[in-house]
Amino acid sequence: MTEAFELPKESILNIPLMTLVGREEVILENYKGIIEYTDVEVRVNTGVGVVLVTGRNLQLKNIITECITISGTVGSICFLN
Numbered sequence: 842m843t844e845a846f847e848l849p850k851e852s853i854l855n856i857p858l859m860t861l862v863g864r865e866e867v868i869l870e871n872y873k874g875i876i877e878y879t880d881v882e883v884r885v886n887t888g889v890g891v892v893l894v895t896g897r898n899l900q901l902k903n904i905i906t907e908c909i910t911i912s913g914t915v916g917s918i919c920f921l922n
Contacts, residue, residue: 857887859918866902867894867911867918875901875909883911884921891921 860868869885869892876884876891878901883894899913 856889857892859892861915861918864896864915865912867915868908869911870908872907872909875904880913885909889920893917893919893921 857872858870860870862868869887871888872892873886873888876886878884878899880899881895881897883899883901885892885894894911894915894917896916897914899911899915901909902912903910
């Protein structure tokens, strides 16, 4: 259906869309809430589970209804079950 109407899958299916800008920034769209936030770890709830971003000097730069920006030195990004 998303292909027939040329709509973005992430919007219709409410799945996260992540954009990584080098190792300095993660932009996460379609998130549900912030579970944990420290300068070395950010856990974010999404429609398909928890996304864990680890690194150094992590900061939440922009927090709006549908998008969050995490900046710092990104070490890893993974999905938790």
